[in-house]
């Protein structure tokens with residue numbers, strides 16, 4: 001007799017949410033007999049997803065079947081200038097073309113650019129619009145390597161903190177999400193768990209029911225901070241000082257774990273000397289805390305067991321953010337918190353997934369490019385400068401003998417919306433407006449970036465393609481199976497770049513690889529069907545198809561042998577130990593020990609005389625950076641804070657600003673008009689506005705009109721949270737309109 005599953009008109013397909021989030025939820029998609037997805041739900045068998053999805057993705061079918069989705073390749077109509085288009089009417093600027101026509105035209109233009117200026121005049125621009133291994137970086141990298149296009153330094157999000165963590169521990173591992181339930185203290189540092197890592201929250205709630213406390217360190221009173229036992233509203237960019245101050249107190253009071261330090265660490269004595277200067281009094285002057293609060297925090301952290309530190313990437317988006325993470329990461333090593341199950345720390349678990357990137361991305365293909373070598377590297381945080389006519393000022397030349405330094409003449413954007421998310425937004429848009437710049441955008445919806453495209457190509461959601469994925473918040477490998485056919489003519493990255501490669505005449509067989517073969521390559525599946533990657537040897541494709549998720553090898557130990565990272569064996573740092581003293585930095589001639597240097601753009605810098613307020617360009621809880629910001633349901637959830645400038649009443653009063661006033665916020669890079677909203681929980685001297693689409697943010701663009709292209713001290717990442725501004729009450733709408741009139745007189 002047929003089983004219920006066999007006679008059901010529905011099938012359930014295991015997919016993985018590929019949005020840029022630590023959780024990488026297992027998502028079960030129910031598909032009806034017509035092939036239409038009718039339901040998405042969290043996988044109840046996934047130990048971290050636990051059967052629920054966040055508010056961003058719970059109604060994902062609204063996004064998959066949104067009437068606004070781009071379903072066909074589009075070409076800019078002749079004579080339509082590049083620049084902001086009216087939301088909902090963007091299609092008027094474009095005409096539908098076939099895939100063949102679009103691919104032929106794009107291939108021909110890229111070839112012309114390469115012939116005339118060299119392939120390094122072509123700049124790919126992508127990030128984590130999808131974080132599956134295939135979607136994030138596979139056929140696209142093969143294509144651009146073979147082409148000889150610029151390499152992109154993808155540092156906009158996590159590089160500063162990631163590099164800093166690796167300086168201390170060698171590899172990005174951390175406390176398992178599931179073990180947070182055992183913590184007696186959770187220290188959430190720059191981590192809005194409720195907003196951006198909601199699947200950790202049930203474990204924290206469990207810990208609190210068992211008597212654990214939650215302390216949140218964040219300049220902004222996030223939803224997580226509002227729910228904490230203690231919220232420390234530290235000043236932006238001073239986290240490193242606080243960590244050093246905590247270390248000073250811990251050592252001064254003898255609260256360190258000497259046994260752990262002796263067994264597992266390197267450079268303790270030199271760290272001890274360094275932190276002596278970071279007295280609570282001195283640190284208080286930087287952070288805005290009292291000396292007593294610093295001492296109390298250090299004591300509670302060092303004496304509570306288990307103590308789990310959830311560090312997130314907000315901390316490292318300041319000029320000194322790399323060093324701040326380096327210092328914070330040392331705390332659990334100083335107190336021996338790693339030894340206790342439910343203790344330790346986590347920034348990211350991505351180091352557990354050692355994918356075969358050589359096979360997936362084929363950097364060797366660069367040897368077959370016209371350059372015969374890897375191309376120059378452009379830092380994605382400096383796109384505005386890269387698109388300026390003289391790009392030589394921005395590219396960091398990694399190649400030994402770069403063949404000239406051509407300006408960027410072609411920009412290929414996928415998995416990203418740089419016109420909204422890249423810093424120094426006005427410079428980015430000025431560059432993208434250039435008439436001689438050829439721009440292709442692979443996207444699901446019209447965005448700020450598609451307003452500048454010559455061609456727009458329709459992209460797929462994670463329901464519509466196959467991929468394999470790890471996570472940066474847990475230890476499970478997951479297979480994302482294609483659940484539905486892409487609507488219209490939407491196509492995934494793998495297909496797009498394979499097709500383009502063939503049109504460019506690239507004959508390497510790898511450009512014809514199918515997605516499932518590429519999943520096998522990512523896992524380095526051998527002849528016996530098993531992965532060859534350390535920690536993944538037990539993983540097979542059939543196993544993934546059957547179970548959806550399989551844990552990394554070291555995380556499969558029985559309950560009696562919990563996973564306690566960095567508690568035994570040799571690490572992959574130069575000293576093979578946890579490095580308080582960084583041998584890597586020492587070899588580079590840099591300061592090997594953490595030190596606090598206030599950001600140039602902070603209240604402690606010279607520029608504060610002109611721009612005295614520190615600006616937090618925050619992410620909205622219900623968007624994923626700029627993703628989802630176009631959907632009405634998500635916008636409604638953010639309506640209270642969209643287009644608002646949150647100010648401490650003291651700062652507002654000093655400027656004659658009241659609740660609901662129109663305010664102008666500006667610095668040398670740009671100006672915005674927002675509506676003032678009082679928020680007494682902000683530190684005085686700090687204002688906050690949240691990221692939205694530029695064209696939905698009114699006059700002046702979005703918050704990135706104000707942020708800078710300066711890079712972090714470690715990892716060359718973005719410094720979104722080191723931004724100084726001034727704010728004034730907008731005199732009147734009439735005068736504002738007049739200024740617009742005189743700025744753009746009608747001919």
Ligand code: SF4
Nearest residue numbers: 017021024025054057
């Ligand atoms: S965005 Fe994060 S929490 Fe939400 S469904 Fe995706 S992986 Fe899960």
